[in-house]
Amino acid sequence: MLKLGGFAVSNYYNKVKVALLEKGVPFEEEFRMTSQESEMLQRSPMGKVPYLGVGGQHLCESQVICEYLEDQYPQTPLYPKDALERARVRELITVMELHLELVARRLYPQAFFGGTASDETKTQVEKDLAKGVRAFKQLARFSPFVAGASLSLADCAAGVHLPLVSMASKIVYGRDALEDCLQVKPYLKMLNERPAFKKMNDDRKAATEAMAAARAKKA
Numbered sequence: 001m002l003k004l005g006g007f008a009v010s011n012y013y014n015k016v017k018v019a020l021l022e023k024g025v026p027f028e029e030e031f032r033m034t035s036q037e038s039e040m041l042q043r044s045p046m047g048k049v050p051y052l053g054v055g056g057q058h059l060c061e062s063q064v065i066c067e068y069l070e071d072q073y074p075q076t077p078l079y080p081k082d083a084l085e086r087a088r089v090r091e092l093i094t095v096m097e098l099h100l101e102l103v104a105r106r107l108y109p110q111a112f113f114g115g116t117a118s119d120e121t122k123t124q125v126e127k128d129l130a131k132g133v134r135a136f137k138q139l140a141r142f143s144p145f146v147a148g149a150s151l152s153l154a155d156c157a158a159g160v161h162l163p164l165v166s167m168a169s170k171i172v173y174g175r176d177a178l179e180d181c182l183q184v185k186p187y188l189k190m191l192n193e194r195p196a197f198k199k200m201n202d203d204r205k206a207a208t209e210a211m212a213a214a215r216a217k218k219a
C-alpha cells in the first residue's frame with residue numbers, strides 16, 4: 001500500500017492527497033512533521049513533506065509524486081490526452097507554485113506563525129505577487145476547471161495553494177492578492193463540493209485545530 005508521508009496542514013501534502021483521492025488509489029497516511037533528522041532525510045532528502053512510500057522506496061517533491069501516480073495509475077487520469085493540453089496543465093501548476101505560492105510563502109511567518117516580515121520583504125513580495133497573479137489570470141480558464149473542461153492536477157494544486165495566497169496577502173496587506181480574479185471564489189466553492197476535496201479540507205481543518213491546541217498547551 002502506498003504511504004503518504006507528512007501532515008494534513010501542508011498544502012503540498014494535500015495536493016498529493018487530493019490527487020490520490022480523486023484517482024481512487026488506496027493509500028495510508030504516515031504522520032511526519034518536517035525535520036532535518038536522518039530518519040526523515042532518508043525518506044525526503046530536503047526534510048520536506050510530502051513524500052510517498054512505494055514498496056520500501058521513497059519519492060519526494062509533490063509534482064514528481066503526482067507524475068508517478070499518473071504513470072502508475074492511468075485509470076481516472078488527471079491529465080488531458082492531448083500533449084499541448086497536458087503542457088497547459090503543467091504550465092498552470094508551475095505558475096501557481098513558483099510565482100504565487102512560493103512568493104506568498106515568504107509572508108506565512110507573519111500571517112500564520114506570529115512572526116514579522118520586514119518592510120523590504122513585504123514590498124518585494126507585493127510586487128512579485130502582482131506579476132504572478134497577472135500570469136495566473138492570463139492562463140486560468142475556469143471552464144469550469146482551472147485548465148479547461150476536465151478536472152486535472154492543476155485543480156489539485158489550485159485547490160490547496162490559492163486559498164493560502166488569498167489568506168496570507170489579506171492578513172499582511174489587508175487586501176486579497178487574488179481579489180481581482182473574480183472566478184477564484186466560486187471555482188474553489190465548486191471544487192470543495194467534490195467528495196475528495198471536501199475530505200481533504202475536513203482533515204486539514206481537524207489537523208489545524210489539533211496543532212493549534214497542542215501549541216496552546218505548550219505555551
Ligand SMILES: N[C@@H](CCC(=O)N[C@@H](CS)C(=O)NCC(=O)O)C(=O)O
Binds near residue numbers: 046049050061062
Ligand atoms: N517543492 C516541494 C515543496 C514542499 C514544501 O515546501 N513543504 C513544506 C510544508 S507545506 C515543508 O516541508 N516545509 C519545511 C521546509 O521547507 O523545510 C514539493 O512540491 O513537495
